[in-house]
Amino acid sequence: MNTPAPATSDRTRTNTGSFATIQPHLEITGDLGPRYEEILTPEALEFLGDLHDRFAGTRHDLLATRLRKRVDASNGRDPEFLTETAHIRRDPSWHVAGAGPGLVDRRVEITGPTDRKMAINALNSGAKVWLADQEDATSPTWANVIEGQITLFDQVRGQLSFETPEGKKYAVTGDATGATPTIVMRPRGWHLVEKNLTFVDRANRRMNASGSLVDFGLYLFHNAKRLIEGGSGPYFYLPKLESHLEARLWDDIFSHSEDRLGIDYGTIRATVLIETIQAAFEMEEILYELRDHCAGLNAGRWDYIFSIIKTFRARGRRFVFPDRKQITMTVPIMRAYTELLVSTCHRRRAYAIGGMSAFIPNRRDPEVTARALSQVAEDKKREAGDGFDGTWVAHPDLITTAQAEFDRVLGNKPNQLDRTRDDVRVTAAELLDVESIGGEITAAGVRGNISIGLRYIESWLRGVGAAAIDNLMEDAATAEISRSQIWQWVHENSVTAEGIRIDEDWIAEQVDEVFGGLQRTPGDRFDDALEVFRASALEPEFPTFLTVGAYVRYL
Incomplete structure (x- = not known):
């Protein structure tokens, strides 16, 4: 393969297949x-x-x-x-x-x-x-x-x-x-x-x-x-x-x-x-x-x-x-x-x-x-x-x-590697242009994030990391979007399309309302999920990943 000099040091291989003598670590x-x-x-x-x-x-x-x-x-x-x-x-x-x-x-x-x-x-x-x-x-x-x-x-x-x-x-x-x-x-x-x-x-x-x-x-x-x-x-x-x-x-x-x-x-x-x-x-x-x-x-x-x-x-x-x-x-x-x-x-x-x-079928x-x-x-x-x-x-x-x-x-080709897309010119500004999305924040979107966040975290705490919720496949990444949007909307004093200011008090009310409407079953982890969600979405300090603290404390 034609490459410039390696970015790291020597890449010479010996392939001895033997282990050095080390102590168990x-x-x-x-x-x-x-x-x-x-x-x-x-x-x-x-x-x-x-x-x-x-x-x-x-x-x-x-x-x-x-x-x-x-x-x-x-x-x-x-x-x-x-x-x-x-x-x-x-x-x-x-x-x-x-x-x-x-x-x-x-x-x-x-x-x-x-x-x-x-x-x-x-x-x-x-x-x-x-x-x-x-x-x-x-x-x-x-x-x-x-x-x-x-x-x-x-x-x-x-x-x-x-x-x-x-x-x-x-x-x-x-x-x-x-x-x-x-x-x-x-x-x-x-x-x-x-x-x-x-x-x-x-x-x-x-x-x-x-x-x-x-x-x-x-x-x-x-x-x-x-x-x-x-x-x-x-x-x-x-x-x-x-x-x-x-x-x-x-x-x-x-x-x-x-x-x-x-x-x-x-x-x-x-x-x-x-x-x-x-x-x-x-x-x-x-x-x-x-x-x-x-x-x-x-x-x-x-x-x-x-x-x-x-x-x-x-x-x-x-x-x-x-x-x-x-x-x-x-x-x-x-x-x-x-x-x-x-x-x-x-x-x-x-x-x-x-x-x-994220869309998934429902056979029923x-x-x-x-x-x-x-x-x-x-x-x-x-x-x-x-x-x-x-x-x-x-x-x-x-x-x-x-x-x-x-x-x-x-067709019968295994790939499109021949399409080099030389026409593409992407700037740093384009990669960061969030405003280009447009759209709006709605009260339903807020409640949806809370609901998805709580239900996914509860599933994760029970050991299920891929969960079908409202006909969407949710995993840790989508739960992270849900809780981080709540945090951002509160801290940026956002307003919904309905004219509701998204502050801590209103979000707390929505969390209580959504949590109260969840279908509970014996042995569920919703109480723990509520604590994880509050800690990751409602506290002043923003956890880098919600799963890090939840793993240490609950799994």
């Missing part, structure tokens, strides 16, 4: 359930300890950098295209490694958590790729984390099955031809920890392990060689990145892990979700840092919206968003984001993967299903027409509709 503090010992083996823990010993310090430094940038943004400094990396953007000679085996055709990818039943449904769906999600679609209970790894362990070995307490059996049969989707696993973001594994660093300080390293490390350690033998490979979606330096950290981890496990350099492939406003300004640099391990970028639309609200939440009315339902993918700020992503990817021979429409309600299919068809028609190489869906019943739109554009 990880201690299991969570309870051990059935088969947990198959995942948490001494060898796997040694591998995780090695990853933490080498990379946990850099992770902490990069999280501190995130905090400094947030302070800069709150003080009026906008993100911008970096001058120090302009030479990378100007250099036409480099490109990414691209698709690995099994990732050549990605026209429809199904997303979902890694519990056994949902996994089997995804694997039988006919999608080209299954995003096995340990992040926003999974509530990170200890059981979900390790049992999700068991699900993946079993599928890679062709032994995944499930039986309900009532005796209903599920098995992996694949599509009509017996084919199953290629697995792309999404670990937790850099900001999340795993409190059931304790890491002791070189200074003998005890701390929680990194959720990212735990999820990545366990999946890679147990499955990489079998995936390669089966004609695929260890593939990952990387969430919540905010800079090319965070991408560089992942690339260093990939290179080191390949060396340790005796895997050929460049075997690991990553697709990066561009779901923060900071990363939108560094797309090309992110591709460059990961170029020997990179398959493409994904337009993570919901987290992207949340990131803009979070970053500029107290920067004045020009950054105030209207009702969530008015933030469509056709408004100028979102068009700028997606067009920049496609053009950036194709310039570097990287796949551009579209996002997920034909009208809801027809509306969902219409909305999804419109969304995927736009993406395929814009040059995306594939897209996401959250439900098996949407695959046929989504694939039809991409089939019309792709």
Whole structure:
């Protein structure tokens, strides 16, 4: 591959496959359930300890950098295209490694958590790729984390099955031809920890392990060689990145892990979700840092919206968003984001993967299903027409509709990498032009955010990270939008279309009213959800992620 000099130091590989002699660094503090010992083996823990010993310090430094940038943004400094990396953007000679085996055709990818039943449904769906999600679609209970790894362990070995307490059996049969989707696993973001594994660093300080390293490390350690033998490979979606330096950290981890496990350099492939406003300004640099391990970028639309609200939440009315339902993918700020992503990817021979429409069908309600299919068809028609190489869906019943739109554009081709979109010129101002959305804030939109926030958080606290609410698929990202909009509207003294000033007292009344109208069941977590929502949406201090505090206190 023709590339300029690496941004990091030596990339020479030895691929010895042997471990250095190290002392164990990880201690299991969570309870051990059935088969947990198959995942948490001494060898796997040694591998995780090695990853933490080498990379946990850099992770902490990069999280501190995130905090400094947030302070800069709150003080009026906008993100911008970096001058120090302009030479990378100007250099036409480099490109990414691209698709690995099994990732050549990605026209429809199904997303979902890694519990056994949902996994089997995804694997039988006919999608080209299954995003096995340990992040926003999974509530990170200890059981979900390790049992999700068991699900993946079993599928890679062709032994995944499930039986309900009532005796209903599920098995992996694949599509009509017996084919199953290629697995792309999404670990937790850099900001999340795993409190059931304790890491002791070189200074003998005890701390929680990194959720990212735990999820990545366990999946890679147990499955990489079998995936390669089966004609695929260890593939990952990387969430919540905010800079090319965070991408560089992942690339260093990939290179080191390949060396340790005796895997050929460049075997690991990553697709990066561009779901923060900071990363939108560094797309090309992110591709460059990961170029020997990179398959493409994904337009993570919901987290992207949340990131803009979070970053500029107290920067004045020009950054105030209207009702969530008015933030469509056709408004100028979102068009700028997606067009920049496609053009950036194709310039570097990287796949551009579209996002997920939140609409889902309801098999008991034909009208809801027809509306969902219409909305999804419109969304995927736009993406395929814009040059995306594939897209996401959250439900098996949407695959046929989504694939039809991409089939019309792709035909027998696996991608649109030849569409370089040289006509695209996106400015920093266009990426930050929230005012271009227009729209309004309504009382119904306020109550809708409160209702979605409370109901999703309650689901998450029960261990369910992907929840169908009002015929939309909600995950942690959409809950973050809901609570952050409430916070912003209060602190910017916003007024609804009906003329109601959105202040703390009125919001408190709405929260009480919505909470009082919720349907309660024995053992629900709504009381805890109310506390989490109030802490993340109604307090003066804005938590960076609602899931961080909720995880420490409630899971």
